[in-house]
Amino acid sequence: MKMKWFVRSSVIAALAFAAPTPADLLYAQGAKSQSASAVIEEAEDASVVVVGLAPVDTMLPNVQHLARLIAGGGGAGTVATLIKQYTGGLDTARPAGVFVELDESGTPSPIACLPLRNLDEFFQQLVIFGEPEDLGDGLYSFNIGNSIYLRKVEGWLVVGQSEDAVLNFDTTVAENLKGMVAKYDLRVQVNPQNIPDELLQFFMSQMQAGIEQGMASNPNMSEEQAEAARANAEQMMASFQEGIEGTEKFVIGLAVNKADKKTMLDVGTKFVEGSKFATQIEKVKGSMATLAGIPQDASMMSAQSLQLIAPEEVKQLEDTMSSSIEAAFKQIEENAKNPEDAAKAKDFINRLVELVMDSAREGKMESALNITVEKNLNAVGSFTVADGKKVEALAAEASKALATEKDVPVKLQVNTGKHAGANLHKLTVPLPPEADDSARKVFGDQVTVAIATTPKAVHLALGKDCDTVIKSTIDRVTAKPSSPAEMVKARFNLTQLLTYIQSIKSNPVVDAMLETASGGADKVMVDSKVGDRESVVRITFEDNVIKAISSGAKAAQGGGQGGF
Incomplete structure (x- = not known):
């Protein structure tokens, strides 16, 4: 019976964590967007992880709302009944939370803080699962296979796995919970700077041991391949450590806005x-964006992103691509008809990679997407490059190579026209005879891609209407050449x-x-x-x-x- 209490309580906790709702959401309830700092700010504490839950009074309607969306009215009623049944004695107008610290060995020490209204009433609802043992000084224990310790202090019920943890917990940090969930129903915060140095060093040593073990299990790698693999792995380790050391807080917040019919998930980071x-x-x-004219909100799907690339990341990218190129060259040598063809293919890949690296060295890369399905499927993808002329030169070489391959039906036409300063090109790939009717409804008898190159960007349009779509895309970019950039x-x-x-x-x-x-x-x-x-x-x-x-x-x- 005691384990049954534990299972039921765990289920209820899980439901509470999954179903959010504060009444005073600002950013989360569709009001004017706040600054990022409003999502991150709160008082400090020594915990590595903090989980905050909105008060039951504000959470319950949203729990019911989500349950109704997923499972209908019956599900909403069941969830509400369960939550009300096991929150007796708690102050349902105040938030709850869990604080997790780590010792040098990495062992977590979680402490739950429940807002207490009446301790006797709280224990009364659990009486069928056993009586708590009164240890004095407001401390109690429950045995549910393992001992759980509870302490009543300053309006809180502190719950932990050991007497010392419960007795030594400073409930003043629990006052942070109100601010944490002011705009969220559920908020999880990770504080990497509170991870013990000894634990981080141990974890890094384990990663290093894993690298050595992986290298030892691949004895057939060449010396160059082994060196490249080791360099890549060590760069990943360095990036991981840099991420931990450079991040002050990582936050996930969930909020439900029943009135506006929205559920929002925020992922925020504050850096050192x-x-x-x-x-x-x-x-x-x-930063300013040059491709912001491409996405259209009325489309079936649209997206834009900005990636900033630091100089040290360029070096990491070079090393990563170096090992990939070596593997590609080996495949070319094994499958090429003759050494001359292999040399041409290698040269093409080298120039393509150099173009990618030149674009990365500029320190910023943009991409944009727009997909419409009004009549036909038409998709546009665009990205910035260091030199559009080099893209055209590579395309021209690919076009010539494809033209000499009698068994390859792919056709690439270069410089088929111009529009608003962009050079136009076209790629066509016939569908195979066995293609089904669905594919032919989407693409016709062939897949057609219209391509446009400008000095600093490449645009691709896929679909039956690609010729018209590529031109309208160029027109939108021309009309909106620069605007404030968004990460995504x-x-x-x-x-x-x-x-x-x-x-x-x-x-x-x-x-x-x-x-x-x-x-x-x-x-x-x-x-x-x-x-x-x-x-x-x-x-x-x-x-x-x-x-x-x-x-x-x-x-x-x-x-x-x-x-x-």
Whole structure:
């Protein structure tokens, strides 16, 4: 029976952690976007991990809301009953939390802080699972296979795995919980700077031992391959350690906005002052984007991203690509018809890699995506490059090589025209005779890609209307040549995707999801903000996205055939 209490309590805790809702959400409830610092700030403590839960009074309606989206009204009622049944005696107007510290051996010491209203009432609901032992000085113990210690102190019930941990816990840090969940239902914060140095050093030594073991298990590698593999592994280790040492806080926050029909997940990082990451964030704040005209919010899917590349990262990229090139060259030598063809292929790869490295050395790389499905599927992908002319030169060589291959039906035409200062090209690949009807509905008898090159960018448009789409893409970029950059931004419309899939080939799963999603509130959105040494990425799920996924899962379990 005691284990049953433990299992039930664990289930309830899991439900509480998974289902959020504060009433005073600002950033999370769609008000004017705040600075990143508002997501990160709170008082300091020595914990490595802190988990904060919003008060039950504000959480419960959102728990029910999410349960209703996923499982209907019955599920919402069951969840509410369980939570109310096991929160007797607690102050449901105050937050709860868990604080985890690590000792030098890496052993975690979790302490739960429950907001206490009436201790006798709290124990009364657990009486069927056993009586607590009163140890004096407000300290109690429960035996559920292992001893759990509880202490009543200053309006909190402190719960831990040892007497010392409970008695020595400073409840003043629990006051941080109110600020932590002011904008979230659930917030998890990791404080890497509180990881004991001894533990970090031990972990790094274990990684080094793993590298040595991996090298020993591959005796057939050449000396050059072994050196490249070792360099890559050591760079990964260095990057990991740099990430730990350069990060002050890492935060995940979950919030539900029942009124606006949205669930939001924030992922935020605050970096150590003077670290490489803090410097990069400052550069992002002043960066301008050149591809911001490509994404359109009304499209089925759109995205844009900015990546800043530090000089030391360029060196790491060079080393990584060096080992990959060596492997590629070995394959070329084994499969080339003659040494002359092998030499040409190697030269082509070297020039392509050098173009990538030149682009990385500029310290900034942008990419953008836009996909529409109004009539046909048309997808645009764009990225910045160091030198568009070098891309054209490589394309011209590839075109000549393809033309000499009689058994390869791929056709690449270079410089087929111009539009608004961009040079146009085209790639066509016939579908094989065995291609199914769905593929032919999407692409026609051949896959066609329109390509445009400019001095600093390459644009690719895939689809039946690619010639028109590539030109409209260039026009949008020309009309919006520069705008403040965002680390990442994306939009996805589930109804548009499902409608298009249904037009190609319907199935019960898609039909069930579309029936739900077509009522609106059907988007997934990704946004980002930067502040002082801080960055926050928000992923927003509108209600009918969650509901449609649940509907699709139920249809699949009910015997729906097909999928996508």
